[in-house]
Amino acid sequence: MELNDKIIVITGAGSGIGRALARAMAAVGAKAVVCTDLDGKNAAETAQMIGAGATSATLDVADEQAIEALVKQTEDSFGTIDVFVSNAGYGKPGGLDLSTEDWMHMMNVHTWSHLAAARAVIPGMLERGGGYLLSTASAAGLLTQMDSGPYAVSKHAAVAFAEWIAINYGDQGIGVSVLCPQAVRTNIGGPRKPGEQAKGQASFDGVLEPETVADACIEAIREERFLVLPHPEVETYFQRKANDYDRWLRGMRRFRDRIAGG
Numbered sequence: 001m002e003l004n005d006k007i008i009v010i011t012g013a014g015s016g017i018g019r020a021l022a023r024a025m026a027a028v029g030a031k032a033v034v035c036t037d038l039d040g041k042n043a044a045e046t047a048q049m050i051g052a053g054a055t056s057a058t059l060d061v062a063d064e065q066a067i068e069a070l071v072k073q074t075e076d077s078f079g080t081i082d083v084f085v086s087n088a089g090y091g092k093p094g095g096l097d098l099s100t101e102d103w104m105h106m107m108n109v110h111t112w113s114h115l116a117a118a119r120a121v122i123p124g125m126l127e128r129g130g131g132y133l134l135s136t137a138s139a140a141g142l143l144t145q146m147d148s149g150p151y152a153v154s155k156h157a158a159v160a161f162a163e164w165i166a167i168n169y170g171d172q173g174i175g176v177s178v179l180c181p182q183a184v185r186t187n188i189g190g191p192r193k194p195g196e197q198a199k200g201q202a203s204f205d206g207v208l209e210p211e212t213v214a215d216a217c218i219e220a221i222r223e224e225r226f227l228v229l230p231h232p233e234v235e236t237y238f239q240r241k242a243n244d245y246d247r248w249l250r251g252m253r254r255f256r257d258r259i260a261g262g
Contacts (some may be wrong), residue, residue, distance in 0.1 A: 004029030012088030014042025016186030
């Protein structure tokens with residue numbers, strides 16, 4: 001799919017990958033880019049950077065009714081949505097120590113928001129004969145996230161849901177891509193001091209700029225390719241995991257100890 005003259009909605013567009021995607025999609029000729037974020041001020045700043053053709057809205061993607069309302073408002077204002085980008089996300093370390101509510105909220109943001117978006121836009125896309133969904137998951141959705149149980153689980157679920165959509169609607173004109181990067185220079189891990197480098201599992205293969213990731217997404221959409229892997233190492237790790245799961249688990253335990261040891 002080419003993005004010129006398309007109407008696009010992006011969640012989590014107030015910063016990072018979402019902001020870079022909004023600007024990049026506008027640059028390749030999108031007709032309208034709706035920038036949404038939990039922080040409405042940041043979303044508005046993104047829209048202002050783009051200028052004509054961009055609007056903004058405050059959106060909590062954990063609220064299914066809010067997603068439905070946004071889709072209706074967008075279609076009333078601009079017309080039918082061609083591309084929906086489910087990008088909003090956040091990080092929170094922990095596992096069994098976290099409350100069930102913490103786990104549920106991360107599932108709401110990272111998984112059920114994708115379901116809500118699909119429910120809201122796919123029927124109309126089917127009527128028109130096509131549309132596209134881009135979901136931001138993570139390399140954690142193919143591998144795991146050792147320091148955050150709910151992040152690993154919710155990102156795996158996001159990948160699985162994208163697979164299910166691609167299998168069941170791909171022959172009806174619905175394109176699906178799922179973004180699975182490692183470390184990207186965003187605020188998801190919390191603010192860092194100037195010059196401070198990202199640390200932890202995801203940063204061992206380098207930290208990419210959001211603009212690089214956005215370009216990879218646009219290329220994948222044009223090619224209608226399911227997996228978007230800006231860090232090519234992820235494909236190798238994923239293959240190793242599939243070829244020998246137990247060996248991969250042992251390797252991940254060693255990797256965990258290596259990180260813990262500094």
